[in-house]
Amino acid sequence: MPRQQPDPRVLRSRAAVLDAAAARFVAQGYAATSMEDVAAGAGVAKRTVFNVFGDKETLFRQVVARSIEVAEALAAALDEELSSYDDVAELPALARRMARAVLTGPAVPTRRMLIAEADRFPELVAEYRRRAPERMLGAIARLLARLAATGTLIVSDADVAAEHFAYLVMGADLDRGMFGAPPPSVRRVEQRATAGAEAFLRAYRPQAG
Amino acid sequence: MPRQQPDPRVLRSRAAVLDAAAARFVAQGYAATSMEDVAAGAGVAKRTVFNVFGDKETLFRQVVARSIEVAEALAAALDEELSSYDDVAELPALARRMARAVLTGPAVPTRRMLIAEADRFPELVAEYRRRAPERMLGAIARLLARLAATGTLIVSDADVAAEHFAYLVMGADLDRGMFGAPPPSVRRVEQRATAGAEAFLRAYRPQAG
DNA sequence: GTACTAATGCACCGATGAGTGCAAGAGTGG
DNA sequence: CCACTCTTGCACTCATCGGTGCATTAGTAC
DSSP: OSSSOHHHHHHHHHHHHHHHHOOOOOOOOSSSHHHHHHHHTSSSSSHHHHHOOOSHHHHHOOOOHHHHHHHHHHHHHHHHHHTEEEEEEEGHHHHHHHHHOOOOSHHHHHHHHHHHTTTHHHHHHHHHHHTTTHHHHHHHHHHHHHHHHSSSSSSHHHHHHHHHHHHHHHHHHHHHHHHHHHOOHHHHHHHHHHHHHHHHHHHHOOOOO | OOOOOOOOHHEEEHHHHHHHHHHHHHHHHTTTTOHHHHHHHTTTTTTHHHHOOOHHHHHHHHHHHHHHHHHHHHHHHHHHHHTTTTGGGGHHHHHHHHHHHSSSSTHHHHHHHHHHTTTHHHHHHHHHHHHHHHHHHHHHHHHHHHHHHHSHHHOOOOOHHHHHHHHHHHHHHHHHHHHHHHOOOOHHHHHHHHHHHHHHHHHSOOOOO
16 A cells, blocks of 8 residues: 655656656657656656656656646636637637637647657547547537527537637647747737638628528 | 669669658657668668668658658649639539548658657758648639639638638648548548538638628 | 655666678679 | 679677666655
8 A cells, every 4th residue: 555645755756757758758759768868857866767657658658648637627628618608709819719728838749749659659649639629629519509509600510610610710820830830929829810710700600691 | 973874773672662661650750660670671681771871860861852752742733733723613622632632642641750750850841841731822822812813702811811721621630630540531531621611612702791 | 863765876687779891692784 | 704783691889778676875754
């Protein structure tokens, strides 16, 4: 039975190693990151890394688990927030908020890391997709379905409409970010998001035609 | 001065090694691919690989160079084809063709490989983006600008409109493909492309409103 | 202070993989 | 047939890296 009050030394080591490992895995990928370098970056002995995490694969999985939690929390927060929207005029503002959160946060680097290791850790990728992007698309779909029910939008397939919204708003910058392009400015992200949301409204608002 | 009529043995080796290396780099990434495995896959001695390509990095660069050429040829073919379009009613068919070409061909695996190695070979990524996706977006932008000039579309910023078209048509499947999801069926790709093109037309066609 | 536990340093093992040297054999061009 | 070049196999070097064992030191809890 492990202790109930964990040793503070272990906590410190865990946190330092997780941070250092995350930075390196994101920047260089799994294979190109050495445990010695992680230890050095964490200011800890290599032996300690193995004491605490066992082996490299376990360390990587824990790094990914933490990243997934962060991404899921973001999706959950947006989901929560979306439940209060009831006016299509708010969609551009929502688009800007979403785009800022996704494109200027850790989401893009996390995605790059997972894409790079998709062959080695397919289950991790599947779990990420389920808990972050798919959850977010689901939340958007529910919002759009609700707005459609009030007649302010015309939506035949809410899932497709949610994809259209998301990729109009963030598609281009997300794609650029995947290739390691320097993060776009908040100003640019918001402009693109606004233009995308307006195009979405033109396509989905009931209007003559 | 090298020979003018290259030895057929070298040509054979080159081709076999390039094919085997491409398959492995795409599937496992740069670091996880060993030269011995490439040689075995090419049915060639490890020594021959080094004789012909010098070192691993050079081999990788040549593999990427070939992939870029393929992608560029696709973009160029679409660019050529687009110059004959002059009716917005053709956009859904164009969307389906583009989506099929991009999503069911080698483009997605190539992108994944480049994303995975973006930190090790940033210039290769930049060159790919310039010659393939940006070229394709440019072609779409020119097409949309032309259609706008005839009054059949309302386009304020052709580059943004081109992004909207591309990501409405292919965004969702492209993104899924990045994560190593199994390639979507042609049927699904075409449905998504059609729905995307129709949404685009609703957003950009002049209409009451 | 005492008993416990974790961290450290360091030497070490085993595996893997990039790249080389070389001599012998096979393919190529004339 | 001849001269030349490429391929092959093999043994080898060297570096890196994941992971371990262990004895010593330092931090923690009471």
